[in-house]
Amino acid sequence: MSYKITSQCISCDRCRSVCPTGAIKITTDGHYWIDSNLCTNCVGAYSVSQCLAYCPTQDGCIPVPTDYWEWWFATHDRLIDKLTGTSQTDYWKRWFNLYSQKLSEQLSKRKQKVVSVEA
Template identity: 55%
Template sequence: MSYTITSKCISCHQCVSQCPTGAISWNGASYEINQNLCNNCVGFYSVPQCAASCPTNYALQQIAPTDYWDSWFVTYNKLVSQMNEAKQGSYWLKWFELYSQKLSKQLQASICNT
């Protein structure tokens, strides 16, 4: 899941320097987000920095995942990122890692059985 810039953008340039992955650029007519580079700020911040820094309410829009598991991993990454930022790490990180490993095994087993 990533962000996109809408026509409500006022080209203030604020978000460009805030993006940790360099995903935002000027294409000569408007600002745009490279969907291959935008990772929702996972691993850097618990809050997407473009949306946090944008002075408008509607210039940035999240592209919702269409797939259940994409959505699941987005939530997982967001929670892990929040925990890392809050330095609450160990217990819940271990829990999530164990849970995701077991889930991954179950998914692989169910794929092999089909």
């Protein structure tokens, strides 16, 4: 997982002062960006990424998952947060896990039926 500063950034400068590696930079025209060569995801310094934790906006600093499904879950969790106005952490992951569990139960039941018919 890496992080990206978006056009929603209000240039409050909070993230820059808390970043442990100095990875947050400002362009000459005042835009904030994260140097991926310096960003360590705060591993070893903090348990949560400081830029995300300190950002006062909803989408000024966003996680950019490197894995497709991580990206999908993060994007849709943010949409659910926006729609409901609350933080629904891991909403889609929980939905997906429940759905997979129910599907496996149904497949297992169907398999048992087939086995009993064949016997």
